[in-house]
Amino acid sequence: MDMSQYKALFLSESREYLRTIAEQVVALEQSPGERSAVDALFRGAHSLKGMAASMEYGDVVVVAHSMEDLMARVRDGALPFDAGVADLLLEGVDLIDVLLDDVEQERPSTLPTGDYAQRLALYTPAAAKAAAVDQAEPRGAAADAVPSPAADAPAPPAEAEKAKEPVGEAGGTVRVKTELLDHLINLTGELVTNKQRLLNIGRELASPALNDAVSETAKLLRALHDEVMKVRLMPFEAISDRFQRSVRSVAKKSGKEIHFELTGREIGLDRGMLEQLVDPLNHILRNAVDHGIEESGEREQAGKPARGTVWLAVSRDRDRIQITVRDDGRGMEPKAMIEAAIAKGLLTPEEGELLSPRQALMLSCIPGFSTAKEVTDISGRGVGMDAVNAAIQKLGGTLGIESEPGLGTTITLRLPLTIAIIHALVVQIGQVKAAIPVNAVQRTVELSRRQIETMGKRQMFQLDDEAIPLLSLNRVLGLPLGRFPDGILPLFVTEARGRRVGIVVDRLLGQHELFVKQLGRPLSKMAGVAGGATLGDGEIVAILDLAGLL
């Protein structure tokens, strides 16, 4: 694996560890009994070793490992933390710092680590005293027998001193706290909101000069926003390792032969998005192995290779991320899905007849739906496809299922690059305005009353030769129902529980670019609300999470 892309991060983190180790060593000299500092030193050396090992920087590993061992002896009480130990640890810090410079400059190690490891392994307080005496006297035979740190480390004084100074950041890379990034994004979002205000004022004043200035500012803001968002991007690889382990584990438990392929691991996704994708993707992958891929014998009988394949592919198209999980398993049969939903009382036979094959596949996202012959403890884990779908919608994404019986299933997640700024349809419902992410809106319609048909207790209308039920958003939210004196009902079409539904509102107020703010306690517990945003005129609207509401 090409690890060069992580070099800057490794250098930055390693230098931070070195700085901490050096500080801890000095602090411990002041109060050697400080147990937590001893533990922290041990952990610092251990972490440094681990990072260097994963980057395959052998010399750094050797030095850090020796430091870790020495600290283990201190921690276990075999060795007191004395000046000799401190000297050796600081020598190690200096050695590693020079080695890191070599890594940064992409040159071979200029500093032999010599017998540093051996000296640490053999270190005893008495030897340290002897070494101290030797250093105080002119060099002689004794000094040659026990090389002092100074004799063993040919680093020029400037290099050694450098380690004691505040360590700079590596290669133009700066590590910052996530909350600082969040604050930066918050400010950028506020600017986007303010731009909308300026646009509104510009329209009112009809000033070409102001409009030009706002238009230019809008372009700059878009660029600023893109750059700020990039700061939060992390490669998909940050979470992909666990999927490989997960697929391997399910395959082993179910006794199936699986080949797992992952592409697009380098694609950058918003850090917040990545965290929230772990569970849904894990579920989809485990489902693919547990329910999608057939046993080897069954596959061979169907003329397939005994070993099934699961693909996980990540790609980016401008401001959208697409994640696809594909398997070459038995696939799903739309008819069987409809029959199962009817049997479970989730659909009436009449409703089942109206479903297209695509809609039938989406039935798997209805709560309580499962076509698995038996529930296993492998892919279940209490998370159903309904939860997966809800999680993806909450991220402002969509989930699509395609399947070919006998050939396999493809589940596609389409996600925005960021969850911070979204395009939303703002609607009026009673005295309240609310926003619906446009990814959840298939289209908007203005319906005349004569287009509404009553079927049983339900009111429907025809769209693309499909009967679509109507639902009032006012009613869902407990608001007074709209009156529509001109006989025209504004609505938007969305998908809920696997089928299209027309959501009637009082007015469609248009599309806005909104900076999403999370609602803290207590409103964060409210179902059907994904957050809030400020419109250009300062008005606050709730952003509805239709999956949670309908």
Place this chain on the structure above:
Amino acid sequence: MTAERLLLFSAARQQFALNLQEVCEVMEPQQCYPFAGAPPHYLGLINFHGNLTALVDLAGYLRLPGRPLPGKILVIDTRLAHLALKVDAVGSILDAGSITGASSHDDPLTEALLETPQGSVRLLRLATLLDGLEQELQESAPNNAKPGGT
């Protein structure tokens, strides 16, 4: 009771107190935007330094008869919640040393009934208030609306 200083305020003709550390600002009433789907004592959302903050009428939440006063807004520390309480008036800041007596109260929302130079005061337990507000929102969630009604 460990609070060193308390903020005294009134709502529905009763005296209340909150630990001063739990309140980050007292504000004049400001523009509030209604929020659909929440119980009626949620007056809406206000913008508090960029944080979208739920404004709750304390008297309404406590099922006490409210007073038609413009009142004041107590903004709870944003590290604890994004919540502001609409109250009738804000009194003084009381040093814990001024409390002359304290007794327990049946209401779990009340940490203690304090005797102060300003009279009897209910010290609110903020954690319980937040838990109660959250529980109420979870219970008022729209339950599986059926298509059909326009």
